[in-house]
Amino acid sequence: MPQPVPDRVSPLRVLRAAPLFAALVALGACSSTPNRPAPTPQVNALYTQLDQASKSYETALQQAREGDSQAAAQTASATLDQLKQGAAQCSTVAGCDPQRFFSVYDRLLRLKDGGLSIGDDVDVAGEQTSEGSNAGKTGAASLPEAQRSVTLLHGQKLSELIAMNGPVKAALEMWLTQWRPNLMDAWVNYQYMRYQMWPAYQNRDLPEAILFGIMAKESGGKVHAVSRSGAAGPLQFMYATGMRFGLGTEDGFDERFDPAQAARANAEYLDEQLRIFNNNLEVTLAAYNGGEGRMRRLVGDDTSTSFYDPRIYNQLSQETRDYVPAVLAAAWLFLHPDSYNLRFPKVDATPGSITLARPASLTELTVCLGSAGGLADGWFRTLRNLNPRLDPQVSQPAGVKLVVPKMLEKPYGSRCVSGPWPILANDLHTAVVPVVPSSPTPSPAPRSASSSSKTRNYTVKRGDTLVGIVRKIGCSDVQEVAEMNGIKHQHIKPGQVLRLPTCR
Template sequence: MRLAAVAVTLSLLGACASTGAGRPSGPVNALYSQLDLASKGYETALQQSREGNLEASQLTLTQSLDRLKEASARCGNTSGCDPQRFFSVFDRLLRLKDGDFSGDQDLDSDVAPSQAALAASKGGVSSLPQAQRSVTLLHGQKLSELIAMNGPVKAALEMWLTQMRPQLMDAWVNYQYLRYQMWPQYEKADLPEALLFGIMAKESGGKVHAVSRSGAAGPLQFMYATGMRFGLSNDSGFDMRFDPAASARANAEYINEQLRIFNNNLELTIGAYNGGEGRMRRAVGDDTSVSFYDPRIYNQLSQETRDYVPSVLAAAWLFLHPDSYNLRFPKIDGIPGTITLKRPASLSELTVCLGSAGGMNDGWFRTLRNLNPRLDPQVTQPVGTSLQLPKPLEQAYAARCVDGPWPILAGDLHRAVVPVVVQDVPVVSAPVVRGTSQYKVRRGDTLISIVRDLHCSSVQEVTEMNGLKHHHLAIGKTLKLPVCR
């Protein structure tokens, strides 16, 4: 039994709501009583789960959710019943559930099956319950309790589920292949994985080599100075902001630094990451308990930061509760693998010969670049080079990229030479300059008017000949001018 099923029922009854403002009728009160019983039963199931009584917890949980589903369905057909009351209970139960159920209960788990498999693999966290706690907790606080489900966050949820859905799905896929490098950095820092995903989804969509117009770079978009402050320097010509593990470590250090400054106020911390910690500190002052949405704070921030904070939180929320929003992330086997090149190849050539192996219809170029950020994708790597790639591609490489037609085709395409078109540039004869003449500046003269009368020079040339600064002319000043024939 999943909360998602109740969400569907609620969405249907919302359209059937009555707007009557009178006192609730007997049938309505009966439905509200059912709602209260369902809520209390759900809390009882949580407590039973915490005490280890999983069989009783499952039974109580099933009965409670059945009661909630039945009552919410009847609300849509009962005059005077307020569906918002059911929505509020649903939202509360969704928050209560984070990390509190264990065992084999069929719930909308905070950890997807692909994450659970990775958690049990070498290099991952040791067990699923630990992964759940790490996913949902921020320094001992439930992440769900820190995310205010207000208008801006709900609007951001809609954006991620509609216009920005392709970016969200790409970010999910990219993150699953980068997870083994990035998530351990957050786990060590006692930060929730959902927050890491939310920031990355908003910043770069999981494109390791992303660079913004302002110069922010890498999967988590560090500015150069901030990156340097957290150890993202230059390593033999490689900008460490593009290294997924190093970038995640630096991001975790930054987030924890700002959480200490803002007394674990998550929204202010995320706002500082986007808009600058200095600006956020000046806006907040000594009152770190103030809400990010308080007009005294909110109105001082740029529109970008106002949008950024709820967008990050909404992406983190969807990471935790995709099923509750009719969202299905693809199952990704993100276990890392390695190959040693048997024949020279570039990342571009490997992309061609791998094709859609493993069901990747969009091809593997982005993933290969993300996992090998130090390599130029167009440069052919020699035999013996070790490359990182998803483990399922190890067999695909051996089958497709060592022998046969695909590496030959890939190499042929890669070596193609695109002709360079050389356009004829008209030759303009330069005027012959013979010596210089002198000119005394008169009232009303400008450099442009003086040069225009010469018919053979430029403002830059006259400026340089006379050592002028900022094109400043003084009346009576004698200028040297070129003499042209």
């Protein structure tokens, strides 16, 4: 039987029904059924706290209507904190249902995404801004920070299009745990390329949060990423699809690696598919990953069908079933980092440039710049992303202009023009590595485990990794187990049954 389409509650409907909703919450706290004992006084107190939080959010909206945007933002933030604390307390009290708190919490986050209605234009890093504060700035700093550019898709609120269901919540957990380093790297990489990529989305009325979600999942913001299937660039275009949207080859350079061009092509693709699928975002993302032809055959004329409908969901590859909620979860975190105990680093990404005073490659510049500006991981990735047409190992002649973050202009002059660092960098870069003649590869030694005749089943538990499971076996390796189970990129999930070799 098909699963019901997740409820996409309109924030305006929630706003109109807020007094009724609060009353129903209070009523539910005091009622009992023949099959369930009446709530204890402690439970009733927590449900009363939930009722008060709902009323507080109404107060925030009223403050916004009266023009006091700062007070509205503070009241709304305090309300969400109150809900989080209430849910934590509820989970320790017998008879209390934490899901009540999380349901209200999700709804209020959706109301918050109607940021223009409560008057708090907040930038993606969570700091208050005003449209006038961008005067005289260039690049990313000159782009408006109004929430509509982050949260609206063809005039629809993005929050209404993201179902906060099991797959999305599971993906949120992955981004906040195992994938957290990838999420942080993607954030930093995106900030430096934002002024090149975001305008393409703005021009087509697409939300920046989705651009970030796709990029985080596809490449992590590594411009020169190439998948095993041949998809390339920060947004991972296949060659034929890239050509269809104008990503060709110019002077030997594959334009799929150009962040601005890739963002333009991606925006055009999504815009086309959203119109075909009647703004069904989940299905459109599935088409981007699994192929639009396949999705059109599965969906047919019913473009309102849910991606999670078994008639659709069960026909898709595991990769696509994981891909869609992962993108939506990354977009949700982009919108609400503080609400998930996540703090993205602040990045001064104002664009600038340098003109080489002496020949240097990007790798040499990375060495002599060191951790300038406090970037502990160094500048290699950023320099490559901002200068995608250059081979990082090839020395560029003096006089060549490179794109860099503006904050590197002074460090370049003080560290890379003269003195010991450029000399050291060149010495390392020109080091000669001995060439070892190739020899026939010896045949691998026979394994101590037989994957063909002696195997056993193992059910993956939460927190398991493929590496950890293999270590427990003690007589196999990751490649063998992956091949036995058709696993790609070492991706496993709780509940999955694996075939494992049995040790002799």
